[in-house]
Amino acid sequence: MKRTSGRQALALGFCLLTFLALPVSPAQSRNRLRVTAEIANIRQKPDIGSVILIQVPRETTMAAVSREGDWYLVSLVAEDGRTISGYVHISLVSETAPGPAAETPVKVKPADPPRSSIPSPPPVSVYLPETKFALAFMGGGNYVLAGDLNAAVKGQADYLSDQLGVKGTPAVSPVHLGYVFGGEFFVPLAGRLSLGFGLEYLKSQKQSIVLYQKGANSNIYTALPEVHALPVRIFISYSPVQALYMFLGLEYYFASCSYSYRTETGLSWREVSGTATGHGLGAMAGLGLEWNIVPSLAFVIEAVGRYAPLSGFRGEGSLTDSLGAETLETGKLYYYELQFLGGTSFPALMVRSKLPTEAGVFSPREAEIDFTGFSVKAGLKVRF
Structure with missing residues (x-):
């Protein structure tokens, strides 16, 4: 019995000595990663919006603990001795040969302290104009509707065509195009707003000369609205x-x-003319572009639209002819329809001392001269 126990003890001791005599192998190796991007962000979670723990430079190596989709869980030791674990995206690293689990301290760049798990949007450049007074001088082309004035010019041409039995050539032209010039003063308000004051002068006129030729007889109609x-x-x-x-x-x-x-027929002529003035309120809106020549001087282009149908004009009209007759009349500017035998009617516009109500006159009213239209101007703006 004692001999058997001795043999068992001897065998157990031999096994123990054999185990202790075996060489100790290095610790289990892990996959190694090398940073290929200029800077790699080590994040708290495998998410592009997650908080950045640290940033490591190109060629830094680290141990890959595991992989989760497109992210590696990595472990590395900072120079201050801290062991840092986090996630890095596969696009920022590449695998290298396996190495020992022990980490060599690496120099890392601490990330800015996170304020939110959601990355801040990039800064937006906002334009804030200089808060300076400015004075602009501009000029350019202008277009107006003219309203009843153009209707009357055409009405007179149509009346002559009806009476003479022949169409006039060329067709009468309405007044639309003209010129405009003026200035504007800008007072800065809050932010991007300015209060502006402006004064302009605009003018449009168009002369038409229409010939009515019937056989040897000719008549000339000259119209000049302004x-x-x-x-x-x-x-x-x-x-x-x-x-x-x-x-x-x-x-x-x-x-x-x-x-x-x-109107002229041979040496005979007859002329109806008049001038009237009025005033009233309108509205405007537009766009402007400016390019700096120097900090205090800019080249400016403006496009302006207007709404301004005006009525209540008063003035003086006259009727003269080649025989020396002259009739003057002072009053308001009226627009009405003149009807002749056969039922044809033509618009007319004249200064009359009272509302016309004579035979053949229909729908009389105060004339409307429409300054609705637009203008395109260019000039200089001075800031001070």
Whole structure:
């Protein structure tokens, strides 16, 4: 019995010595990763919006603990001795040969302290115009509707065509195009807003000479409608981006118009003419572009739309002929229809001392001279 126990003890001791004599193998190796991007973000979670723990530079190596989809869970030792674990995206690293689990301290770049798990949006560049007074001088082309004035010019041409039994050539031309010039003063308000004041002068006129030829007989009709206005404006200007501004405001018009209808047959002639003035309120809106020449001087282009149908014009009209007769009449500017035998009617516009009600006159009313239209201007803006 003692011999058997001794043998068992001897065998157990031999096994123990054999185990202790075996060489100790290195610790289990892990996969190694090398940073291939300029900077790799080590994040708290495998998510692009997760908090950044640290940032490591190119060529840094680290141990890959595991992989979760497109993310590696990594472990590395910072210079201060801290062991840092986090996630890095596969696009920022590449696998290298396996190495020992022990980490060599690496120099890492601490990330900015996180304020939120959601990354902050990039800064947006916002244009804030300089808060300076400015004075602009501009001029350009203008277009007006003219309203009843154009209707009457055409009505007289149609009346002659009906009476003479022949169509006139060329066709009568309405008054639309003209010129405009003026200035604006800008007062800075809060932010991108400015208060503006402006004064302009605009003029449009158009002469038409129409020939009515029937056999050896010829008649000539000459029409000369004309409009003038001096609008005074107040407006608000808003600049959403650099070099662009928009504006909206009110205008008060001091306006005038004139008309002349002259017919000639041989040496005989007859002319109806008149001038009237009026005033009234309108509205305007537009866009402007400016390019700096120097900090205090800019080149400016503006496109402006207007709404300004005006009535209540008063003035003086006359009727003269080649025999020396002359009739003057002072009063309001009226628009009405003249009806002749056969039922045809033609529009007319003249200064009359009272509302015309004679035979053949229909639908009389105060004339409307429409300054609605638009203008395109260019000039210089001075800031001070």
